[in-house]
Amino acid sequence: MSQAFLAKILSAGDLSPADQSLVLRLLDDVRTVAARRDIIRDGERPDHVHVMIEGWACRYKVLRAGPRQITAFLLPGDFCDTHVTIFNEMDHGIAAISESRVAYVPRGRMLELTERPGIARAFWWASLVDEAVLRAWIVNLGRRDAFDRVGHLICELHARLHNVGLADDGTFDMPLTQEELSDALGLTPVHVNRVLKRLREEGLMSFRRRQITISDIAALRAATDFDPIYLHLSKQRVPVPTA
Numbered sequence: 001m002s003q004a005f006l007a008k009i010l011s012a013g014d015l016s017p018a019d020q021s022l023v024l025r026l027l028d029d030v031r032t033v034a035a036r037r038d039i040i041r042d043g044e045r046p047d048h049v050h051v052m053i054e055g056w057a058c059r060y061k062v063l064r065a066g067p068r069q070i071t072a073f074l075l076p077g078d079f080c081d082t083h084v085t086i087f088n089e090m091d092h093g094i095a096a097i098s099e100s101r102v103a104y105v106p107r108g109r110m111l112e113l114t115e116r117p118g119i120a121r122a123f124w125w126a127s128l129v130d131e132a133v134l135r136a137w138i139v140n141l142g143r144r145d146a147f148d149r150v151g152h153l154i155c156e157l158h159a160r161l162h163n164v165g166l167a168d169d170g171t172f173d174m175p176l177t178q179e180e181l182s183d184a185l186g187l188t189p190v191h192v193n194r195v196l197k198r199l200r201e202e203g204l205m206s207f208r209r210r211q212i213t214i215s216d217i218a219a220l221r222a223a224t225d226f227d228p229i230y231l232h233l234s235k236q237r238v239p240v241p242t243a
Contacts, residue, residue, distance in 0.1 A: 002027055004077035004164035005051060005103075011163065011233060012125035019118045026113070027053065027103040033096040035175075039080060042093040048104040050080035055100025056175055060183070061092045070184040072133065073097075073157065073176075077164045082127055085110050098175040125232075132230040141186050144225070149185045150195040151224030154205065158214060159228045170205075170214035 002024050009015065009023055030053055033039055039050055039057060057074040071092065074080055080094050085107050096102070114120040136156070140149050157174065161167040178189040178196070185192065199205050204220045206213045214220055221227075 002053075004075075004166065005053065006077075007164040008077035008126065009122045012122040013118075015118050015122060019116055022113060022116070023119060023122070026105045026109065027051065029104045030101050031104060033057075033100045033102050035096055035099045037096050039094045039096055039100075039102055040090055042090055044090050045088055046081065046084045046090060046107070048106055049082055049084055049110050050094065051103040051105060052076050052078045052080065053101040053103055055102075056097040057094055057100055057102075058097055058180070058184075059092050059094055068183050069186075070180065071137070072130070073184065075157070075160055075164070076166060079123075079126055079130075082110070082123060085114075097180065129232050132232065136230045137184075146185075146187055146191050146195050147198065148224045149187065150181065150192060151199060151204070151220055152226050153181070153185065154199075154212065154214070155217075155221050155224060155226035155228075156231070158212075158217070159231055159233065163231070163233045170217050172212055173210060174212050175210050 005027065006020065006024065010020075015023065033055075035055075040046055042061065052074050054076055057080065058070045059072040059074065059080075060068050060070045062068045074094070080102075081090070084090070110123075114123060133156070136152075140152055144152060154174075158167050158170070158172055161172045166172060178192045181187075181192045182189045187195075196207070199220075200207065203215055204223065205215060
């Protein structure tokens with residue numbers, strides 16, 4: 001269960017064996033969260049930082065009139081909310097998309113580990129990458145057409161999953177509904193459906209039972225102006241097996 005998390009942390013750079021062991025001990029309390037259930041709600045005062053171990057989740061905000069905006073997809077290995085070590089109240093919600101396994105890490109333990117420089121740098125790096133992804137999403141929403149928005153997001157999800165060993169070449173599981181894609185991309189479900197159909201008809205990808213296969217990753221990246229530099233994956237490390 002720890003492989004994706006360790007792979008993500010090691011993307012920030014090397015950690016000593018002692019630091020790796022301390023980081024993995026954060027995953028002692030792992031709980032199952034049902035699909036479409038909140039992990040933590042907007043306005044709650046959290047006692048824990050949450051780490052995705054298995055499954056998918058999302059950050060979201062619901063407007064007073066009812067519409068929901070998804071602001072991030074959270075994949076295995078991702079911190080959901082490191083900011084709660086500083087802030088005392090959630091300003092958005094986090095919900096499981098699929099049935100998920102989530103580590104609950106006491107805030108105090110997170111703060112203790114930040115006293116170790118290597119671990120503090122890794123946590124900081126993870127937060128900065130989250131900010132970089134958010135900037136990319138803003139550009140996606142503000143300046144790309146529907147075709148590029150959908151394709152760009154699929155390229156991003158593939159790159160992130162591949163970095164933690166969860167994408168086999170161009171194939172990966174994607175449990176997102178068209179409604180969830182529309183909530184993330186500022187499109188209607190009907191428009192998302194049309195774009196997915198076009199991507200399939202142009203031979204760029206195929207779909208089967210919530211599994212995506214990208215036929216030609218380079219071609220899809222070129223077609224949707226995707227440059228993975230904002231994910232900062234150049235320091236990818238092979239996960240270290242745990243006993």
